[in-house]
Amino acid sequence: xxxxxxxxxxxxxxxxxxxxxxxxxxxxxxxxxxxxxxxxxxxxxxxxxxxxxxxxxxxxxxxxxxxxxxxxxxxxxxxx
Numbered sequence: 518x519x520x521x522x523x524x525x526x527x528x529x530x531x532x533x534x535x536x537x538x539x540x541x542x543x544x545x546x547x548x549x550x551x552x553x554x555x556x557x558x559x560x561x562x563x564x565x566x567x568x569x570x571x572x573x574x575x576x577x578x579x580x581x582x583x584x585x586x587x588x589x590x591x592x593x594x595x596x597x
Contacts, residue, residue, distance in 0.1 A: 522530075
């Protein structure tokens, strides 16, 4: 039932399959267009960095919101 394949050949086929799968998924990801109304910066093609421009701007917004909440809490504690 099973075909006897040399161990080295099997390892080579697995590696080639993984590389082909990566290349196909990468190419398909590049061809996918962004949804309407979404603007992706030119510098941001496929960024997984934590210091990405988009993520950094979101981070600054989040920090500002947290500062406002902390200030509200401090004001409430001072009035007690």
